[in-house]
Amino acid sequence: MRNVLLTGSEGYIGSILCEKLRENGLGVVEFDKVLGNDITDFKDIFPLSKDVDVIVHLAAIVGMESVDQNKDLSYRINVHGTENVLRCGKKTIYASVLAGYDGYDNVTEETPVVAKNAYYLQKMEAEKKISCFDSNVVLRFGSLYGVSRKMRDDLLVHNLVRESLNGGINLFQPDFMRPITCLSDAVGAIMFFCTSGNGGGIYNIVSNNISKREIAETICEVNGSPMNIIEDTDSENRNYVVSTEKIRSMGFEFQSRHFQRDISEISEYYRKDCK
Numbered sequence: 001m002r003n004v005l006l007t008g009s010e011g012y013i014g015s016i017l018c019e020k021l022r023e024n025g026l027g028v029v030e031f032d033k034v035l036g037n038d039i040t041d042f043k044d045i046f047p048l049s050k051d052v053d054v055i056v057h058l059a060a061i062v063g064m065e066s067v068d069q070n071k072d073l074s075y076r077i078n079v080h081g082t083e084n085v086l087r088c089g090k091k092t093i094y095a096s097v098l099a100g101y102d103g104y105d106n107v108t109e110e111t112p113v114v115a116k117n118a119y120y121l122q123k124m125e126a127e128k129k130i131s132c133f134d135s136n137v138v139l140r141f142g143s144l145y146g147v148s149r150k151m152r153d154d155l156l157v158h159n160l161v162r163e164s165l166n167g168g169i170n171l172f173q174p175d176f177m178r179p180i181t182c183l184s185d186a187v188g189a190i191m192f193f194c195t196s197g198n199g200g201g202i203y204n205i206v207s208n209n210i211s212k213r214e215i216a217e218t219i220c221e222v223n224g225s226p227m228n229i230i231e232d233t234d235s236e237n238r239n240y241v242v243s244t245e246k247i248r249s250m251g252f253e254f255q256s257r258h259f260q261r262d263i264s265e266i267s268e269y270y271r272k273d274c275k
Helices: 014-023 042-049 064-069 071-087 118-130 156-165 183-194 212-223 259-271
Strands: 003-007 027-031 054-057 091-097 137-141 143-145 169-171 177-182 201-205 208-211 227-229
Touching (some): 003 014, 014 183, 042 071, 054 183, 091 118, 156 169, 156 212, 169 212, 177 212, 212 259
Parallel strands (some): 143 177
């Protein structure tokens, strides 16, 4: 039986992934600050890594706002914490982000990345360290969405759902394209590399390339709420279509098929907070 050390096991992805790994017969060693673990302390993580085959590294301070508010702490966790994971000497699967490609149409893993804020810069620095070892895997997720036991409220789709339930959506740059990733596909991609002998590398994990207008229209249809287009901008100007051909060519199949159903589930989760 393969054993996995899962950092961030109590988080948005980790809480779901932990169950899936065990359901598929893998042994899981959980590592999370909620459990009293410290990713910035090598002496804390190294003993737990000795009997595992792979480390799935999810532990991080995530989101632009959270990192901006805690730049020193987030650097210690997101960069130095990653260094501690690598010092354990095991194959590592790293959860990264689509930090912004220098291009628009059908960008690939080879397209140069333009990181314009502290969060993305930290993730790109950690990526470079992970990629120094050929067996390691970097998974670049689009903006995540989906119900988890540990929800993230800062995600694009989740934010728009909450707006719709509180009077309606105010949408700027409606026709900008956003790559989004269903939680089930994020978990599936990690499982794909945990349970197979697939080699390392960087992979885009995107369930759908979709405009912000299409996202908002689906949400408004589900919740019967209005949408208002406003004149405002995104300082990142994120507007690109991402190719997933690389991981598809290896046999990985994306499972998300029903965006409207996913929106209904997310809406139901948040509806209790809007009564």
